[in-house]
Amino acid sequence: MSPLLGIHTILGLLIASVLRLNRLITLVGVYVTNPWTIVPIYSFGTWLGAKIIGMDNLIPEIDWSHITLLGFLREFRPLLFPFLIGTTLMGIISSAISYYVIYMAAKNNRG
Numbered sequence: 001m002s003p004l005l006g007i008h009t010i011l012g013l014l015i016a017s018v019l020r021l022n023r024l025i026t027l028v029g030v031y032v033t034n035p036w037t038i039v040p041i042y043s044f045g046t047w048l049g050a051k052i053i054g055m056d057n058l059i060p061e062i063d064w065s066h067i068t069l070l071g072f073l074r075e076f077r078p079l080l081f082p083f084l085i086g087t088t089l090m091g092i093i094s095s096a097i098s099y100y101v102i103y104m105a106a107k108n109n110r111g
Contacts, residue, residue, distance in 0.1 A: 029098075042087065046079055049086025058082075 008030055016026035050058050060075040 041090070042083065045087035045090050046083045047086065048089060049082030049084065050079075052085055052089070053082060055082055 009027070012026045012030035013023060015021070016023045047058065058079065060078070062072070062075050
């Protein structure tokens, strides 16, 4: 899963083409992120990134009665770096585990 939500489809297809991977299987992997999983995955990734960089307070105090889009983005800007760090680390770990599991399954299936 990419922390670059919105362009992860393009990145997945580009990497699949460069590495000569199956594009359909790559798209299935890219779309593990769905409305049911995106909130817990990205929340955990942000929390993990915050723990890695030593950030204590994750929840900004927002006056919701006077919030604007720019105000919202400004309030959540400090979470961008932890988000990128945490979700990238989760992606690396989950891809390594997935590679091993699929490799072993393919190896055992060949006989």
